[in-house]
Amino acid sequence: MSEAILPQDYYLSSDVVYLAQDLLGKIIMSKVDGLLTSARIVETEAYMAPEDRGSHAYGDKRTKRTEPIFRAGGISYIYLCYGIHNLFNVVTGPKETAHVVLIRAVEPIEGIEVMRKRRDIKQSDLNLTNGPGKWTIAMGIDRNHNATPIYQKTSSIKILNQPRINAERVQVSERVGIAYAGECALRPWRFRIKHNSWTSKPDQVSYS
DNA sequence: CACCGGATTGGCT
């Protein structure tokens, strides 16, 4: 039964850093407009409010937008970034715990033709799903799917269990795009499957 | 109600 849908209990852990790493290698599926796509999760990031300045829920800030983050784990948190991109997070932890895992990149398994059609780019297939704003398009995910459960058979988005990736095969680094978060930006909460071709942008190289 | 800026991307110089 390694391909069972991950149950809500899985997402209720308070250890969001563990979960972010554990979600690597799991299979995310979507069924949107009757079209099935599936892919392997190859890159994640953990966001851990209230202390985490990189999180929308920093300081336990509650707004209409951040409200789903405070619900019990196992639902989606999808928001619009730069007015263009729908970024998908998994809400984790018990109710009132504002932790999420951002899925940053996936490796296509099923429905790659559907993904090509949705993305409509004239680039290599490697560009179909190798970024947080890219794979959601490929898999038909947008804010209509915000704050919905992902642990039910009937869910349009769900994640199937797979064996945990060994720590030696995981590349740990700083998170992307949150320089404004000061010291929090330095936290090693980005996780990638090592040597996987479908992960997103490489680490920034700094010259001094 | 006006303004600022963002957990990004793709195309062009």
Next chain:
DNA sequence: GCCAATCCGGTGT
């Protein structure tokens, strides 16, 4: 490497 796209959430007047 640079930068526009595009829009809405959050904040302050």
